[in-house]
Amino acid sequence: MTDLLPLDPDQLLSTTRSVRKRLDFDKPVPMDVLRDALEVALQAPSGSNQQGWHWIVVTDPDKRKQIGDYYADSFNGYRNSPQYATNHASGDADRQATQGRVASSAEYLAERMGDVPVLVIGALTASADLPAANQAGLWGSLLPAAWSLQLALRARGLGSAWTTLHLKYEKEISQLLGIPDDVRQGVLLPVAYYTGDTFKPAPRQPLDEVLHVDGW
Template sequence: MSEMSAEAVLTTTRSVRKRLDLTRPVDLAVVRECLTIALQAPSGSNRQQWQWIVVTDEAQRAAIGDVYRRACHEYLESAGAAGKLFADDPDRSAVQQRVHSSVAALADTMGQVPVLVLPCLRVAGGLPSGNQAGLWGSLLPAAWSYMLAARTRGLGTAWTTLHLSYESEVADILGLPADVHQAALIPTAYYTGTDFKPAPRQPLDEVLHVDRW
């Protein structure tokens, strides 16, 4: 585990898609370490309804990869695809094109990534109608903590949700009970290259509102 400052971990944990090492195995013990850290994240009313599916089996990874590829190609053809956004801003469009390219690359390799992690919620009686922010807010911080912990151990990850268009198919592959709902699909592998740095972002003052809008 590298001795990185908290600020360095928080600002250099990037979505790794093209630079995942598909040939280097990931020891399940390392994934367990990251998940143990993730379980320290806040959970509403301390319910801890989270469930974590870690997929290492080659056939299951390939099957999930097939579903993800189909969903991703549909996304890449849609008007909301990364490469089609901000077309009128040359600087930002260039960044979007790089993101688009990396998304497309992951579509073709997801099934080969050594470890796939699916954070889930187990909710009796089905998901509630209306705003579900409070419900998912008891899982997503833990998933992000997992990704941060992975970063300190030389592992790259990416937050993906495109497969949720076919959530039931992935549930069937994994044999998930009907009351277990997936939040994301996080490919996990050692990465190649070490030049991760903070990403371009809007200036804070363009998005900050103090006291009132």
């Protein structure tokens, strides 16, 4: 059993941040530590208790590089899109400053994704053609487990970041890793030990701006 950081539940939930610039690319991640965290993730809920998730752990340097190249290409396309400009130019000065830091760290991760010692892809058994209607029920059977994995990693001194831009090349990555056609990818988590432990709650909009009681 891996030693856990002395964090109470609220600290764990409020200080598990997306770690990009502070990932340690040189320190190996033991597989037994990763397995411990994944065992915790498997306790997450899934629709009708189907537990249809799959976890593809990529440590091979050549495969990590290829996935990193796909990710970088997808990120470059996103960075040049109107959506990117809108996401990082809206709000007041404080908000824009925060978004500027987020953009800088996201660009850094895109450049170094292939250097991260472990890439974990969370996937789900599903039909080859995803439902055209609301997909909340489908992905609700994977994403809670992926977040549980991030929390379990944090408790063990490891950092991660929620990413999905690799999905532009989902078919190519599935072929690279031998993932069956009926298994669809939902999230890519770069995983590494982090440098420094000064994580704290992030700025968020006031609760009363988003809270609705008994109606809108």
